[in-house]
Amino acid sequence: MVRIIQEVEPTCFEQAVGNPKWDNAMDEEMAALDANATWELVALPEDKKAIGCKWVYKVKHNANGSVSKYKARLVAKGYAQTYGIDYEETYSPVAKMTTIKTIIAMAVAKGWSLHQMDVKNVFLHGDLHEEVYMEQPPGYVDQTHPNLVCGLKKALYDLKQAPKAWSNKIC
Amino acid sequence: MKKTDHGIVIIVIYVDDLIITGNNDANIFDLKKLLKQKFEMKDLGELRYFLDIEVIQSPKGIWLLQRQYALNKLTEYGMTGCKSILIPLEQNVKLSADEGDLVEDTTMYRRIMGNLIYMTITRPDLSYEVGVVSQFMQTPQKPHLDAVRHILRYIKHTLQCGIFYEAKNQLQVHGYTNANWVGNVSDRRSTSGFMFSFGSGAVSWSSKKQPTVALSSTEVEYKSAAIVVCEVVWLQKLLSDLGQSVDALVVIYCDNISSILLANNPIYHVKTKHIEVHYHFIRKKILAKKINLIHVNTENQVANIFIKALGINKLRKFRKMFGVLEVNLSLRGSVENSSSTS
Numbered sequence: 001m002v003r004i005i006q007e008v009e010p011t012c013f014e015q016a017v018g019n020p021k022w023d024n025a026m027d028e029e030m031a032a033l034d035a036n037a038t039w040e041l042v043a044l045p046e047d048k049k050a051i052g053c054k055w056v057y058k059v060k061h062n063a064n065g066s067v068s069k070y071k072a073r074l075v076a077k078g079y080a081q082t083y084g085i086d087y088e089e090t091y092s093p094v095a096k097m098t099t100i101k102t103i104i105a106m107a108v109a110k111g112w113s114l115h116q117m118d119v120k121n122v123f124l125h126g127d128l129h130e131e132v133y134m135e136q137p138p139g140y141v142d143q144t145h146p147n148l149v150c151g152l153k154k155a156l157y158d159l160k161q162a163p164k165a166w167s168n169k170i171c
Numbered sequence: 172m173k174k175t176d177h178g179i180v181i182i183v184i185y186v187d188d189l190i191i192t193g194n195n196d197a198n199i200f201d202l203k204k205l206l207k208q209k210f211e212m213k214d215l216g217e218l219r220y221f222l223d224i225e226v227i228q229s230p231k232g233i234w235l236l237q238r239q240y241a242l243n244k245l246t247e248y249g250m251t252g253c254k255s256i257l258i259p260l261e262q263n264v265k266l267s268a269d270e271g272d273l274v275e276d277t278t279m280y281r282r283i284m285g286n287l288i289y290m291t292i293t294r295p296d297l298s299y300e301v302g303v304v305s306q307f308m309q310t311p312q313k314p315h316l317d318a319v320r321h322i323l324r325y326i327k328h329t330l331q332c333g334i335f336y337e338a339k340n341q342l343q344v345h346g347y348t349n350a351n352w353v354g355n356v357s358d359r360r361s362t363s364g365f366m367f368s369f370g371s372g373a374v375s376w377s378s379k380k381q382p383t384v385a386l387s388s389t390e391v392e393y394k395s396a397a398i399v400v401c402e403v404v405w406l407q408k409l410l411s412d413l414g415q416s417v418d419a420l421v422v423i424y425c426d427n428i429s430s431i432l433l434a435n436n437p438i439y440h441v442k443t444k445h446i447e448v449h450y451h452f453i454r455k456k457i458l459a460k461k462i463n464l465i466h467v468n469t470e471n472q473v474a475n476i477f478i479k480a481l482g483i484n485k486l487r488k489f490r491k492m493f494g495v496l497e498v499n500l501s502l503r504g505s506v507e508n509s510s511s512t513s
Contacts, residue, residue: 062220065239095183097292100190101235101334101374102409103183104218104226107192108233108336109370114218114226115191115199120211122187163186 010057013138016072022057025072030140033074036124039134039150041142050133050149051086052077053156074137075158083160086132092163126155126165179414190218224293225333227498232340232371234498235293236333241326244286248279248323255328259300260321260480266303267357270314280311283319290326293334295366295493296486297322298378299477302362306355306380335496337371342415344369344406346423347467349474350381350395352388361385363395364477367406372494375402378477390446392427396434396464397449399423400456407461420460424467424474431464 016022033039044050053076060069081087107114119125132152136142155162178195180202189206193199206212218226227234245251274280287301300322307315350363360383366376377398385391403421425431433443434453456462473489475481481489490496 065243095185098375099409100183100185100221101292102369102406103181103190103192103413104233104235105336105369105372105374106342106410106413106415107181108338109340109342110194111339112192112194113196113199114228114233115203116215116218116221117189117191117203117206117212118215119187119189120213125210166186 009059013055016055016057017139021070022072025057025070026055026139029072029074030137032121033124033156036121036154038124038154038156039152041136041145041148042133042151043147044133044149048131048133049080050135051080053134053137055138073157076132076134076152076156078158078160078162081132081160087130087160089161089164092167123155123157123159123162123166126162126169128152128155128159128161128165130161132159181413185222188221190221223289227333230338232335232337234333234335234496236331236498237290237293238330238333238498240286241290241330244283244290245323245327248283250320250323250327253320253324253327256321256324257328257483258480258486259297259325260303260318262480262482264318264480265356266307266315266318268307268310269357270312272313274311274313274316277311280316280319281308283323284308287319287322294329294332294495295334295373295376296329296332296476296490296495297326298376299362299364300325300480302378302380329497331497332490332495333498334372335494337494340370342370343419344403344410344421346399346403346421347472347474348392348395348399348423348425349472349478350388350391350427351478352385352391354478355380359384361391362478363391363398364474365395365399365402366474366477366493367399367402368494369406375406376477376493377402386445387442389427389429389433389443392425392430393433393443393446393453394449396423396425396430397452400453400462403456403462421462423462423464424472425464426467426469426472428466431466434464 010016010022016026053074056073056075058071058073059067060071062068104114134150134152134156136146136148136150142148155165178193178198180191180193180195180198182202183190191199191202203214207214217228220226223237223240225234225236225238227236284305287297288305291298291301304315304318304322344367346365346367348363348365350361352361353359354362361381362378363381364376364378366373368374381391381394385394403423407421434457457464469475473492475485476489
């Protein structure tokens with residue numbers, strides 16, 4: 001019953017790079033960001049600041065404890081954003097646990113079937129209305145334009161407004 | 172939620188996780204197809220694992236349990252080898268804020284608290300105990316950590332327990348409310364608890380220290396009942412949003428006769444004049460025939476689980492009344508048999 005091998009998750013890019021599992025995971029994330037047109041490379045306007053970004057690594061497990069996936073996620077350093085300049089509204093609703101239980105109880109009692117889906121790269125779906133600039137991701141700096149920054153078009157994980165941008169899109 | 176002539180489809184969204192249900196499978200599949208076109212989505216089929224909660228579907232009903240989550244946490248805190256224990260907290264133990272030496276690793280204490288609070292999603296039998304130990308998060312001391320370990324050992328004992336919702340059941344809502352007067356030795360505040368079950372299993376419950384000091388046990392029970400009535404109002408709203416009829420009177424069980432009398436009879440009394448606001452709120456709902464407060468014997472008062480540590484026999488009995496049962500997949504075995512945890 002006990003999970004014997006606990007995979008070590010790297011804490012920064014330097015620790016992960018060179019390991020094929022994590023390199024793959026990062027390539028996958030970059031491909032998703034590209035396909036989604038999350039940003040375009042632009043010169044940073046003089047009066048703007050670019051926020052940093054970093055890689056976060058996570059080993060995902062199945063319900064039985066076995067490894068299901070190696071996941072690399074590019075996150076923006078949202079804590080460097082300033083209210084009123086980089087973001088405004090941040091509230092986004094999620095379902096209450098009681099609501100979820102009530103709906104499940106109701107579905108069971110009525111004999112309805114229950115299904116599940118998940119959204120890939122959920123926050124990347126949200127459109128960004130504010131102007132946000134971010135440094136190029138570690139390991140994936142454009143060699144021909146190393147001085148340009150990412151002008152964000154879509155929300156990115158850990159941006160203050162990311163959850164809000166997503167809930168606006170779906171509701 | 173979408174309602175059409177062909178039926179009803181409900182989507183629950185928790186950031187990137189979606190639960191979809193409805194009375195017509197064709198509609199569900201159409202919706203899935205539509206969602207897949209619009210967003211990049213993965214169809215995970217039948218609901219099985221959601222926010223670290225296992226969902227076990229069987230023809231008899233559905234279990235929600237956090238077995239794997241609990242096991243991971245026990246491993247994380249090096250508790251897998253511990254001796255399991257039958258009750259979450261010793262009876263009659265009163266913990267206060269000033270108990271002795273400070274715990275060395277306060278961050279760990281707080282982290283365990285977070286995990287325990289998450290565990291109460293499917294485990295009403297832990298609510299009171301977790302509520303008690305979480306009151307010492309600011310300055311956790313050795314006896315508090317001992318109590319936390321006690322809870323973890325109980326969790327090990329009840330790893331296979333989860334909430335069970337029986338299939339094809341009557342959708343009757345009923346609630347229980349209870350309170351202990353001056354339960355907290357340090358600040359003399361009282362704890363109130365309630366639970367609501369919907370069909371066969373509990374869906375909503377709470378064990379919470381009241382924000383103000385109460386002058387009598389009647390007042391305490393009365394305020395507790397007011398909290399329940401708020402929950403009823405919300406639950407009825409939710410059910411009507413889900414397309415269910417909510418005309419039926421909701422029965423709430425309470426073991427305090429004087430607070431029931433007070434709610435039903437508008438007599439002015441010098442000892443109750445200061446609780447006027449609560450009083451009007453419940454009265455209005457009773458007059459509108461939305462709820463009915465009914466007396467229940469303490470023996471059958473399941474909300475007792477939220478206001479004090481119970482002995483093993485009562486704990487087992489109430490756990491069963493909540494629908495907290497051991498997962499049992501032998502489909503021929505009756506639900507009754509699967510509930511004995513020992």
